[in-house]
Amino acid sequence: MKRSYYQKIAFLGILLLILFIFQEYTSKEKENFPEIKFVSEENASLYLTEFNPNDLNEKQWQSLGFSSKQVLTILNYKKIVGGEFTSKEQLQKCYAISKEKFSEISPYIMLPNDHKVIKNGRSGVPDKKTITVSGTFNPDHLSEKEWENMGFSPRQAQAILKYKAYLGGSFVSKEKLKACFIINDENYRLLAPHLLLPEKTPENLKNISKSTEQKPRIYLRFFDPNTLNTAGWQSLGFSEKQALTIVNYRDRNLKGRFNTYQDIQKCFVISQEKFEELKPYIKIKDQQNDEKKNPIIQQKTDFASTDLNQITFKQLLEFGLDEKSAGSIIGFRKKLGGFVTKQQILETYNIDTDLVQKLISICKLDSSGITKYTLVDAPEEWLKNHPYFRYSADKIIYYRVSNPEDKKIWKFLKLKPEYETRMKLYLK
Incomplete structure (x- = not known):
């Protein structure tokens, strides 16, 4: 190498050494950075805009400053109140939202302060948008209070019952219930899966509203209420x-x-x-x-040849029973459609057991004339009125729609053996 090259390398080395010393000297003075402050994420201020809490998903709630557990609580609370917040007041009741946090986000919440402010344009009553249904039910059996508990207003509940009366006291089918103007499409979609009614109206009942509209004119006259049938x-x-x-x-x-x-x-x-x-x-x-x-002429009855399914009120009195016992036996027999066994008579309420025991030991019982059905083809009215079937009538009607076999229906009913035995007395 030439001598000039050595001189250049030495010069660069001395220059680098000077720069290194200068850097070390100046870095000691700025080591602590006293003017700079770090801001943690927790203390960072949120940039809020107007929002509807019903539209927020889990991540959006977290972006408002809530933890994952708080968000889960808020979403569960939303389900409990019917799947939708109707007011700020309702949202504030969620314990996962502190007072301080609520006061911070409240101005941006796109909900009324009080749900009572929301009014129905037609009725002027609180508009309860969400309908809550706890299980399957027959709408024919609901009272006005039960319709209100489901989410309808008092006036809406009254209108629904008036519509039922207009149909003749029964909604008959889901099709008829859907036609009620009080029940909008959204509410009907919530109710439909839980209704114990057939989908379509039977042909013989399709003109029920027309028949109820055209009521015959009533001509009043003097009458004895004790002689009218x-x-x-x-x-x-x-x-x-x-x-x-x-x-x-x-x-x-x-x-x-x-x-x-x-x-x-x-x-x-x-x-x-x-x-x-x-x-x-x-x-x-x-x-x-x-x-x-019209003095009563006492007739002597041959009770040995008298059928317990044909015995009259007067014959029971003649045998020695009081009016209360006789009336109970005749009434229970009528509800059942006839006695199948003599033991059923002893199950009647308000009777003189000893005297009735004597009666059934003398009289005969012919049950051949009793109408019997299967669970699949039994008329709805018969199921609902029969003492042995009425408490399971709705379930039977519901199950046989998709399972038209008696064996499967019995499995779904899961009744006590004694109840099943009684019911089978009137089944084919």
């Missing part, structure tokens, strides 16, 4: 079911006779307005005068 009560403007209830009330509860106007007024199917309409035409004849004019 079901047809007579129907001619006064009552439905077939109402007429049957009135006759049963008179024959069973009042021992066959209305004695005063108050007795008629107490029958729950006779409204106050209807009673006032009928009152001027009611003529209750004096029982004592009738008995004098």
Whole structure:
């Protein structure tokens, strides 16, 4: 190498050494950085904008400053209140949101302060958007209060019951219930999976609303309520079911006779307005005068040849039973559609057991005339009215839609053996 090259290398080495010394000297003064402050993520301020809490997912709640556990609690609370927050007041009740946090996000929440402020444009009552259903049910059996508990307003519940009455006292099918203008499409979608009703209206009931609209004109005349049968009560403007209830009330509860106007007024199917309409035409004849004019002729009955399914009220009195026991036996037999075994008679309420035991040991029992069904083809009305089936009627109707076999239905019902044995007495 030439001498000039050595001189250049030495010069570069001295220059690098000077730069290194200068760097070490200057770095000691700026070592601590006293002016700089670090801000932790927890203390970082949130940049909030208006939002609807019903639209937020888990990550969006976390972006508002909530932990994953808090977010999970908030979302669970949302499900509990029906799947949607309706007001700030409701959201504030969630214990995962502290007072300080709520006051911070409250101005940006796109919800009313109080859910009572939201009104239905038609009725002027709180608009409960979400309907809660706890399990399967038959809408024919719901009272006004039960409709309200489900999420409908009092006026909506009243309108639904009026619509049911307009249909003749039963919704008949899901198709008919869907036609109720009070129940919108969204609410119907929530109710539909839980309804114990057939999907379509049977052909023979499709014109039910038309038939109820065209009611025959009622011509009132003087009448004795103690002599009217079901047809007579129907001619006064009552439905077939109402007429049957009135006759049963008179024959069973009042021992066959209305004695005063108050007795008629107490029958729950006779409204106050209807009673006032009928009152001027009611003529209750004096029982004592009738008995004098038509004395009862006692007849001797051969009880050994008398069928317990044909024995009359008077024959039971003749045997020695009081009116209460006789009425109970006749009433229970009518509900059952006839006795299949003599033991059933002893299960009747309010009877003289010893005397009835003597009666069934003398009389015969012919059950050949009793109508029997299978669980699949049994009429709904029969299931709901029969003492042995009415408590399981809704389940039977529901299960047989998708499982039209008696064996499968019995498995789903899971009844106690004694209940199943009683029910099978009236099945094919």
